[in-house]
Amino acid sequence: MRIDIITVLPELLKSPFEASILKRAIEAQLVEVHFHNLRDYATDNYKSVDDYQFGGGAGMVMLIEPIDKCISKLKGERHYDEVIYMTPDGEQLNQGITNQISLNENIIILCGHYKGVDQRVRDMFVTKEISIGDYVLSGGELAAAVLCDAVIRLIPGVLGNETSALTDSFQDNLLAPPIYTRPRIYKGITVPEILFSGNFPEIEKWREDQAYKRTQERRPDLLKD
Ligand code: ADE
Numbered sequence: 001m002r003i004d005i006i007t008v009l010p011e012l013l014k015s016p017f018e019a020s021i022l023k024r025a026i027e028a029q030l031v032e033v034h035f036h037n038l039r040d041y042a043t044d045n046y047k048s049v050d051d052y053q054f055g056g057g058a059g060m061v062m063l064i065e066p067i068d069k070c071i072s073k074l075k076g077e078r079h080y081d082e083v084i085y086m087t088p089d090g091e092q093l094n095q096g097i098t099n100q101i102s103l104n105e106n107i108i109i110l111c112g113h114y115k116g117v118d119q120r121v122r123d124m125f126v127t128k129e130i131s132i133g134d135y136v137l138s139g140g141e142l143a144a145a146v147l148c149d150a151v152i153r154l155i156p157g158v159l160g161n162e163t164s165a166l167t168d169s170f171q172d173n174l175l176a177p178p179i180y181t182r183p184r185i186y187k188g189i190t191v192p193e194i195l196f197s198g199n200f201p202e203i204e205k206w207r208e209d210q211a212y213k214r215t216q217e218r219r220p221d222l223l224k225d
Contacts, residue, residue: 084130
């Protein structure tokens with residue numbers, strides 16, 4: 001998979017890709033991530049990437065020309081399956097959407113900044129608009145990092161244990177069950193006996209029951225679908 005990220009703040013975005021699972025995924029060439037500084041595509045001498053809103057109002061709007069130039073250059077080099085715009089008024093990200101995105105070959109992620117992009121960018125280029133929650137961030141960069149993390153860990157081979165992503169919370173609309181490791185007793189608090197039974201079908205059943213119970217208690221909305 002190849003991910004091209006268009007941003008006015010590449011330095012804000014880079015560090016999540018320089019550690020742990022994302023770093024290893026890039027080193028193992030399971031994913032390529034490229035950053036494009038929108039300022040490099042500015043069309044005037046001031047390197048402008050934004051301007052005042054027509055009609056008045058607080059906040060700057062990202063210009064269409066640099067974005068068009070950057071996206072058109074990328075599209076001239078290869079086919080892209082999606083152009084994703086990170087915005088608080090997009091569709092709210094969930095595991096189903098990350099699963100779908102992880103199946104793509106090449107995607108572009110456009111990070112909004114200031115008040116956001118000129119509407120014509122959305123109308124002309126964007127194929128998917130994604131929000132990571134009902135709150136407003138200073139820009140789309142951190143949201144893009146969240147999306148990339150959620151997507152990249154699903155690419156086959158990225159996680160050590162292939163089944164591990166399949167047992168994450170949300171993969172089957174259930175939260176994950178409780179998990180335990182050493183020591184068996186800590187300050188008098190024990191681990192459920194069933195986990196030492198060696199009876200794996202029973203352990204699996206216990207985990208399913210716990211996942212269901214936890215979901216019912218914390219996120220009953222997930223059980224409605
Ligand atoms: N940009 C600003 N806030 C955002 C959010 N909640 N999700 C995605 N992109 C954003």
